[in-house]
Amino acid sequence: MLDSSMNVWMVILLSLLLLSAVFAVMIRDLLKAAIALAAVSVVLTVIMFLLGSPLAAVFELSVCAGLITAIFISAISLTKPGTQEELAAKRRLRLKRFIYLPILLVLIGVGLWLAWPSLKLDIAAVGTGAGLSVQQVLWDARSLDILGQIIIILAGVFGVVVLFRGRKAR
Amino acid sequence: MNFITFFFIDAILMLFIVGFYCLVVSRNLIRVLIAVEVLTKAVTLMLILAGSLTNQTALAQAFVITLIIIEVVVIAIAAGVVIGVYEHNGTLDTQRLRNLKG
Numbered sequence: 136m137l138d139s140s141m142n143v144w145m146v147i148l149l150s151l152l153l154l155s156a157v158f159a160v161m162i163r164d165l166l167k168a169a170i171a172l173a174a175v176s177v178v179l180t181v182i183m184f185l186l187g188s189p190l191a192a193v194f195e196l197s198v199c200a201g202l203i204t205a206i207f208i209s210a211i212s213l214t215k216p217g218t219q220e221e222l223a224a225k226r227r228l229r230l231k232r233f234i235y236l237p238i239l240l241v242l243i244g245v246g247l248w249l250a251w252p253s254l255k256l257d258i259a260a261v262g263t264g265a266g267l268s269v270q271q272v273l274w275d276a277r278s279l280d281i282l283g284q285i286i287i288i289l290a291g292v293f294g295v296v297v298l299f300r301g302r303k304a305r
Numbered sequence: 306m307n308f309i310t311f312f313f314i315d316a317i318l319m320l321f322i323v324g325f326y327c328l329v330v331s332r333n334l335i336r337v338l339i340a341v342e343v344l345t346k347a348v349t350l351m352l353i354l355a356g357s358l359t360n361q362t363a364l365a366q367a368f369v370i371t372l373i374i375i376e377v378v379v380i381a382i383a384a385g386v387v388i389g390v391y392e393h394n395g396t397l398d399t400q401r402l403r404n405l406k407g
Binding site: 139145169181283294 | 307313315316322323324326329330331333335336338339340343346349350353354355362363364366367369370372373375376380382383384387389391
Protein backbone atom coordinates (compact mmCIF):
# COMPACT_ATOMS: atom_id res chain seq x y z
CA MET A 136 0.00 0.00 0.00
CA LEU A 137 1.02 3.61 -0.40
CA ASP A 138 2.92 4.90 2.57
CA SER A 139 2.60 8.57 3.46
CA SER A 140 6.33 8.83 4.25
CA MET A 141 7.14 8.09 0.60
CA ASN A 142 4.94 10.83 -0.83
CA VAL A 143 7.78 13.20 -1.65
CA TRP A 144 9.75 10.44 -3.38
CA MET A 145 6.71 9.39 -5.36
CA VAL A 146 6.08 12.95 -6.54
CA ILE A 147 9.71 13.30 -7.62
CA LEU A 148 9.72 9.93 -9.39
CA LEU A 149 6.44 10.54 -11.21
CA SER A 150 7.64 13.96 -12.37
CA LEU A 151 10.85 12.34 -13.61
CA LEU A 152 8.80 9.68 -15.42
CA LEU A 153 6.69 12.30 -17.20
CA LEU A 154 9.71 14.42 -18.02
CA SER A 155 11.63 11.56 -19.61
CA ALA A 156 8.52 10.44 -21.53
CA VAL A 157 8.10 13.95 -22.97
CA PHE A 158 11.83 13.97 -23.75
CA ALA A 159 11.54 10.60 -25.56
CA VAL A 160 8.68 11.88 -27.66
CA MET A 161 9.94 15.37 -28.46
CA ILE A 162 13.69 15.02 -28.98
CA ARG A 163 14.85 15.05 -32.60
CA ASP A 164 17.58 12.43 -32.45
CA LEU A 165 16.05 8.94 -32.47
CA LEU A 166 18.95 7.35 -30.56
CA LYS A 167 18.51 9.81 -27.71
CA ALA A 168 14.78 9.10 -27.82
CA ALA A 169 15.47 5.37 -27.38
CA ILE A 170 17.75 6.09 -24.42
CA ALA A 171 15.10 8.36 -22.88
CA LEU A 172 12.63 5.50 -23.27
CA ALA A 173 15.02 3.27 -21.33
CA ALA A 174 15.13 5.98 -18.65
CA VAL A 175 11.31 5.86 -18.48
CA SER A 176 11.57 2.10 -17.89
CA VAL A 177 14.16 2.53 -15.13
CA VAL A 178 12.07 5.14 -13.28
CA LEU A 179 8.98 2.95 -13.70
CA THR A 180 10.94 0.04 -12.19
CA VAL A 181 11.74 2.08 -9.09
CA ILE A 182 8.08 3.11 -8.74
CA MET A 183 6.91 -0.50 -9.12
CA PHE A 184 9.43 -1.63 -6.51
CA LEU A 185 8.21 1.03 -4.06
CA LEU A 186 4.59 0.00 -4.69
CA GLY A 187 5.40 -3.55 -3.61
CA SER A 188 5.74 -5.41 -6.90
CA PRO A 189 9.40 -6.47 -7.06
CA LEU A 190 9.02 -9.41 -9.47
CA ALA A 191 7.25 -7.38 -12.15
CA ALA A 192 9.80 -4.61 -11.55
CA VAL A 193 12.68 -6.99 -12.34
CA PHE A 194 10.88 -8.07 -15.52
CA GLU A 195 10.35 -4.45 -16.51
CA LEU A 196 14.01 -3.59 -15.92
CA SER A 197 15.50 -6.55 -17.77
CA VAL A 198 13.08 -6.69 -20.68
CA CYS A 199 11.90 -3.13 -21.27
CA ALA A 200 15.07 -1.25 -20.34
CA GLY A 201 17.38 -3.87 -21.82
CA LEU A 202 15.90 -5.90 -24.65
CA ILE A 203 13.54 -3.31 -26.14
CA THR A 204 16.25 -0.62 -26.09
CA ALA A 205 18.54 -3.03 -27.95
CA ILE A 206 15.78 -3.71 -30.52
CA PHE A 207 15.21 0.02 -30.99
CA ILE A 208 18.89 0.84 -31.37
CA SER A 209 19.41 -1.95 -33.92
CA ALA A 210 16.33 -0.79 -35.88
CA ILE A 211 17.59 2.82 -35.83
CA SER A 212 21.09 1.81 -36.94
CA LEU A 213 19.70 -0.33 -39.79
CA THR A 214 17.72 2.62 -41.17
CA LYS A 215 19.23 5.92 -42.23
CA PRO A 216 17.84 9.41 -41.82
CA GLY A 217 17.43 11.61 -44.91
CA THR A 218 19.92 14.11 -46.31
CA GLN A 219 20.89 17.29 -44.48
CA GLU A 220 18.48 19.50 -46.48
CA GLU A 221 15.58 17.15 -45.83
CA LEU A 222 16.39 17.10 -42.12
CA ALA A 223 16.61 20.88 -41.95
CA ALA A 224 13.26 21.18 -43.74
CA LYS A 225 11.67 18.63 -41.43
CA ARG A 226 12.96 20.27 -38.28
CA ARG A 227 10.70 23.30 -38.41
CA LEU A 228 7.69 21.20 -39.34
CA ARG A 229 8.35 18.84 -36.43
CA LEU A 230 8.61 21.72 -33.99
CA LYS A 231 5.34 23.09 -35.28
CA ARG A 232 3.59 19.75 -34.78
CA PHE A 233 5.01 18.96 -31.35
CA ILE A 234 4.87 22.41 -29.78
CA TYR A 235 1.30 21.88 -28.56
CA LEU A 236 2.18 18.86 -26.41
CA PRO A 237 3.65 20.72 -23.38
CA ILE A 238 0.83 23.26 -23.53
CA LEU A 239 -1.76 20.47 -23.60
CA LEU A 240 -0.06 18.66 -20.72
CA VAL A 241 0.13 21.76 -18.54
CA LEU A 242 -3.51 22.63 -19.27
CA ILE A 243 -4.79 19.12 -18.46
CA GLY A 244 -2.56 18.74 -15.40
CA VAL A 245 -3.61 22.08 -13.89
CA GLY A 246 -7.25 21.51 -14.88
CA LEU A 247 -7.38 18.14 -13.15
CA TRP A 248 -5.61 19.59 -10.14
CA LEU A 249 -8.25 22.32 -9.85
CA ALA A 250 -11.09 19.87 -10.42
CA TRP A 251 -9.82 17.41 -7.83
CA PRO A 252 -11.82 18.68 -4.81
CA SER A 253 -15.07 18.49 -6.75
CA LEU A 254 -14.42 14.93 -7.95
CA LYS A 255 -15.94 12.36 -5.64
CA LEU A 256 -13.92 9.39 -6.82
CA ASP A 257 -13.47 6.57 -4.39
CA ILE A 258 -11.57 3.81 -6.10
CA ALA A 259 -9.59 2.55 -3.14
CA ALA A 260 -11.63 -0.58 -2.50
CA VAL A 261 -10.37 -3.01 0.09
CA GLY A 262 -9.14 -6.18 -1.55
CA THR A 263 -9.30 -9.67 -0.14
CA GLY A 264 -6.54 -11.26 -2.12
CA ALA A 265 -3.79 -10.65 0.40
CA GLY A 266 -1.75 -13.69 1.27
CA LEU A 267 -1.49 -15.13 -2.21
CA SER A 268 2.05 -15.13 -3.54
CA VAL A 269 3.05 -14.41 -7.12
CA GLN A 270 4.04 -18.02 -7.64
CA GLN A 271 0.60 -19.25 -6.57
CA VAL A 272 -1.16 -16.77 -8.84
CA LEU A 273 1.07 -17.45 -11.84
CA TRP A 274 1.22 -21.24 -11.68
CA ASP A 275 -2.14 -22.14 -10.08
CA ALA A 276 -4.71 -19.39 -10.52
CA ARG A 277 -3.68 -18.13 -13.93
CA SER A 278 -1.87 -21.08 -15.48
CA LEU A 279 -3.72 -20.56 -18.77
CA ASP A 280 -1.95 -17.18 -19.05
CA ILE A 281 1.40 -18.98 -19.02
CA LEU A 282 0.26 -21.13 -21.96
CA GLY A 283 -0.86 -17.98 -23.80
CA GLN A 284 2.50 -16.34 -23.15
CA ILE A 285 4.38 -19.35 -24.50
CA ILE A 286 2.24 -19.29 -27.65
CA ILE A 287 2.84 -15.54 -28.07
CA ILE A 288 6.61 -15.96 -27.70
CA LEU A 289 6.56 -18.79 -30.26
CA ALA A 290 4.54 -16.61 -32.63
CA GLY A 291 7.12 -13.85 -32.16
CA VAL A 292 9.99 -16.23 -32.90
CA PHE A 293 8.24 -17.46 -36.06
CA GLY A 294 7.61 -13.86 -37.11
CA VAL A 295 11.28 -12.92 -36.73
CA VAL A 296 12.37 -16.06 -38.62
CA VAL A 297 9.96 -15.32 -41.48
CA LEU A 298 11.11 -11.67 -41.65
CA PHE A 299 14.78 -12.58 -41.90
CA ARG A 300 14.19 -15.45 -44.33
CA GLY A 301 12.23 -13.14 -46.62
CA ARG A 302 15.07 -10.65 -46.67
CA LYS A 303 17.66 -13.28 -47.62
CA ALA A 304 15.55 -14.59 -50.49
CA ARG A 305 15.33 -11.13 -51.97
CA MET B 306 -8.81 9.31 -2.19
CA ASN B 307 -5.64 10.84 -0.82
CA PHE B 308 -3.26 13.27 -2.44
CA ILE B 309 -0.70 10.81 -3.75
CA THR B 310 -3.29 8.52 -5.35
CA PHE B 311 -4.67 11.47 -7.24
CA PHE B 312 -1.16 12.47 -8.27
CA PHE B 313 -0.63 8.95 -9.61
CA ILE B 314 -3.86 9.06 -11.63
CA ASP B 315 -2.93 12.51 -12.96
CA ALA B 316 0.53 11.28 -14.00
CA ILE B 317 -0.89 8.15 -15.67
CA LEU B 318 -3.38 10.24 -17.63
CA MET B 319 -0.67 12.66 -18.74
CA LEU B 320 1.62 9.78 -19.76
CA PHE B 321 -1.23 8.39 -21.83
CA ILE B 322 -1.75 11.78 -23.46
CA VAL B 323 1.97 12.03 -24.30
CA GLY B 324 1.88 8.66 -26.05
CA PHE B 325 -1.40 9.32 -27.83
CA TYR B 326 -0.30 12.75 -29.04
CA CYS B 327 2.92 11.32 -30.47
CA LEU B 328 1.00 8.48 -32.09
CA VAL B 329 -1.31 10.94 -33.84
CA VAL B 330 1.23 13.59 -34.81
CA SER B 331 4.41 11.68 -35.60
CA ARG B 332 5.44 10.83 -39.14
CA ASN B 333 8.43 8.62 -38.42
CA LEU B 334 7.60 4.92 -38.03
CA ILE B 335 10.19 4.36 -35.29
CA ARG B 336 8.72 7.25 -33.31
CA VAL B 337 5.29 5.64 -33.67
CA LEU B 338 6.78 2.56 -31.98
CA ILE B 339 8.16 4.77 -29.20
CA ALA B 340 4.66 6.20 -28.73
CA VAL B 341 3.22 2.69 -28.41
CA GLU B 342 5.87 1.98 -25.77
CA VAL B 343 4.91 5.09 -23.78
CA LEU B 344 1.23 4.05 -23.92
CA THR B 345 2.15 0.60 -22.61
CA LYS B 346 4.13 2.16 -19.76
CA ALA B 347 1.02 4.09 -18.71
CA VAL B 348 -1.04 0.88 -18.69
CA THR B 349 1.66 -0.95 -16.69
CA LEU B 350 1.73 1.79 -14.07
CA MET B 351 -2.07 1.77 -13.89
CA LEU B 352 -2.19 -1.99 -13.30
CA ILE B 353 0.48 -1.80 -10.59
CA LEU B 354 -1.31 1.12 -8.88
CA ALA B 355 -4.61 -0.78 -8.93
CA GLY B 356 -2.95 -3.84 -7.43
CA SER B 357 -1.33 -1.74 -4.74
CA LEU B 358 -4.59 0.07 -3.87
CA THR B 359 -6.65 -3.11 -3.60
CA ASN B 360 -3.97 -5.13 -1.81
CA GLN B 361 -3.70 -7.63 -4.65
CA THR B 362 -0.13 -7.09 -5.80
CA ALA B 363 0.36 -10.76 -6.71
CA LEU B 364 -2.46 -10.74 -9.27
CA ALA B 365 -1.34 -7.36 -10.63
CA GLN B 366 2.22 -8.65 -11.06
CA ALA B 367 0.97 -11.71 -12.96
CA PHE B 368 -0.92 -9.43 -15.33
CA VAL B 369 2.04 -7.07 -15.73
CA ILE B 370 4.38 -9.95 -16.61
CA THR B 371 1.91 -11.05 -19.30
CA LEU B 372 1.68 -7.46 -20.55
CA ILE B 373 5.48 -7.10 -20.75
CA ILE B 374 5.83 -10.32 -22.76
CA ILE B 375 3.15 -9.23 -25.23
CA GLU B 376 4.79 -5.80 -25.45
CA VAL B 377 8.23 -7.16 -26.30
CA VAL B 378 6.88 -9.51 -28.98
CA VAL B 379 4.84 -6.69 -30.53
CA ILE B 380 7.86 -4.37 -30.59
CA ALA B 381 10.19 -7.05 -32.01
CA ILE B 382 7.80 -7.88 -34.86
CA ALA B 383 7.00 -4.21 -35.50
CA ALA B 384 10.71 -3.33 -35.64
CA GLY B 385 11.19 -6.08 -38.23
CA VAL B 386 8.28 -4.73 -40.23
CA VAL B 387 9.72 -1.19 -40.01
CA ILE B 388 13.10 -2.40 -41.30
CA GLY B 389 11.31 -4.23 -44.14
CA VAL B 390 9.37 -1.07 -45.01
CA TYR B 391 12.63 0.90 -45.07
CA GLU B 392 14.34 -1.60 -47.36
CA HIS B 393 11.34 -1.60 -49.68
CA ASN B 394 10.71 2.14 -49.84
CA GLY B 395 13.95 3.79 -48.74
CA THR B 396 12.14 6.02 -46.26
CA LEU B 397 10.37 5.85 -42.92
CA ASP B 398 8.18 8.90 -43.52
CA THR B 399 4.54 7.83 -43.34
CA GLN B 400 3.58 10.54 -45.81
CA ARG B 401 5.75 8.97 -48.50
CA LEU B 402 4.57 5.39 -48.18
CA ARG B 403 2.28 5.47 -51.18
CA ASN B 404 3.08 2.24 -52.96
CA LEU B 405 -0.50 1.03 -52.81
CA LYS B 406 -2.02 4.33 -53.88
CA GLY B 407 -4.01 4.02 -57.03
